[in-house]
Amino acid sequence: MSSRSALTIVGALAGVAILGVGAAAVQAANQQPTVQAPRFEVDLVWPKPLPNHWIIGSAVGVGVDSRDHVFIIHRGDSTLEQRTESGSAANPPLGVCCSAAPPVLEFDPEGNLVNAWGGPGQGYVWPTSNHGVSVDDKDNVWIGGNGRGDSHIIKFTHEGKFIAQFGTPGQPTASRDSSHFGRVAKISFDPPSNEAFISDGYANKRVAVIDMGTGKVKRFWGAYGKAPLDTNMGPYNPDAPPAPQFRNPVHCAEPSNDGLVYVCDRVNNRIQIFKKSGEFVKEQRLFPATRGDGSVWDIAFSKDKAQKYIFLADGRNERVYVMDRATLEVITMFGDGGRQPGQFFAVHSIATDSKGNIYTTETYEGKRVQKFAYKGMAAVAKNQGVPWPTKK
Numbered sequence: 596m597s598s599r600s601a602l603t604i605v606g607a608l609a610g611v612a613i614l615g616v617g618a619a620a621v622q623a624a625n626q627q628p629t630v631q632a633p634r635f636e637v638d639l640v641w642p643k644p645l646p647n648h649w650i651i652g653s654a655v656g657v658g659v660d661s662r663d664h665v666f667i668i669h670r671g672d673s674t675l676e677q678r679t680e681s682g683s684a685a686n687p688p689l690g691v692c693c694s695a696a697p698p699v700l701e702f703d704p705e706g707n708l709v710n711a712w713g714g715p716g717q718g719y720v721w722p723t724s725n726h727g728v729s730v731d732d733k734d735n736v737w738i739g740g741n742g743r744g745d746s747h748i749i750k751f752t753h754e755g756k757f758i759a760q761f762g763t764p765g766q767p768t769a770s771r772d773s774s775h776f777g778r779v780a781k782i783s784f785d786p787p788s789n790e791a792f793i794s795d796g797y798a799n800k801r802v803a804v805i806d807m808g809t810g811k812v813k814r815f816w817g818a819y820g821k822a823p824l825d826t827n828m829g830p831y832n833p834d835a836p837p838a839p840q841f842r843n844p845v846h847c848a849e850p851s852n853d854g855l856v857y858v859c860d861r862v863n864n865r866i867q868i869f870k871k872s873g874e875f876v877k878e879q880r881l882f883p884a885t886r887g888d889g890s891v892w893d894i895a896f897s898k899d900k901a902q903k904y905i906f907l908a909d910g911r912n913e914r915v916y917v918m919d920r921a922t923l924e925v926i927t928m929f930g931d932g933g934r935q936p937g938q939f940f941a942v943h944s945i946a947t948d949s950k951g952n953i954y955t956t957e958t959y960e961g962k963r964v965q966k967f968a969y970k971g972m973a974a975v976a977k978n979q980g981v982p983w984p985t986k987k
Contacts, residue, residue, distance in 0.1 A: 654956035671695030712755030739779030761810030
């Protein structure tokens with residue numbers, strides 16, 4: 596046998612070996628232990644394209660109304676690069692494409708854009724950096740802000756007509772202040788008590804509870820139900836004991852049907868749970884080695900009466916976790932870093948509709964909203980990766 600023939604045979608055998616290793620890896624991935632959990636698939640064609648050459652900037656909030664219309668809020672011009680993204684907004688225009696859509700966008704269940712509004716107007720101060728959009732039980736729309744001077748909340752009708760402004764813009768921030776806020780991340784609601792829970796937020800380090808009609812601050816608390824402090828605790832250290840106070844940002848404060856409030860202490864990588872009075876109940880740390888932006892960005896509950904599941908958006912590790920609300924165990928997770936459908940770039944906010952579908956927005960360079968269609972309970976892998984649609 597010639598040396599050339601021998602090399603050919605060795606190469607072929609090596610190729611077979613590599614293919615065998617690859618097939619084994621795929622088979623092993625397909626043989627992961629499974630768990631029963633809600634299953635989701637990314638909707639590849641939701642939402643539909645925007646009109647008017649509009650594009651979305653960093654998207655920092657999502658909410659769902661009583662008709663399953665999806666509201667998002669984004670940061671338009673302040674986060675779009677004119678040279679590469681919003682050239683038609685340059686002076687003079689660089690071309691016909693593109694410009695920022697209005698800050699608040701409303702989509703119907705099919706993904707059609709049905710309304711767009713927001714920005715400065717008569718009678719209120721638009722936040723310097725809007726953050727979070729929430730829809731209450733009367734379909735009114737509430738917006739906070741995490742920019743300099745954003746010490747207030749603004750409230751609009753479903754169609755964008757101004758209703759009220761709570762707090763005074765441009766005020767110094769202090770976590771024990773009962774007159775205004777400190778760069779609010781998100782607003783959530785407890786309709787039976789007519790209370791709104793404010794994750795307050797990027798300057799303050801507290802949960803504040805206000806009357807939904809008057810905006811009056813009724814109570815507030817810090818981590819572990821203690822009086823909040825504005826002390827700078829320095830960077831998060833995963834090896835240090837749990838922080839005695841929230842770190843900025845306090846990113847969500849979500850009341851459940853059974854009288855609890857789930858708080859996203861984002862950079863401390865933990866959910867803290869309280870009674871609605873502010874009494875501390877328990878906490879759960881999630882991926883505590885996470886540094887930087889942290890792992891606990893936003894949560895939404897499943898739509899069954901018992902709210903059996905928590906869906907948690909983790910914008911640093913680029914995943915959504917499905918958690919058992921009773922045990923706070925992560926049952927399964929989906930997503931991965933990237934720009935394709937079902938992947939994430941800083942998944943920031945999360946909401947569910949009445950049918951159990953999940954909606955997410957992405958900040959920084961993510962700049963989009965995605966829908967994950969609920970497909971019922973199923974056996975799924977502990978780490979599902981990208982929840983791509985299955986072949987029919």
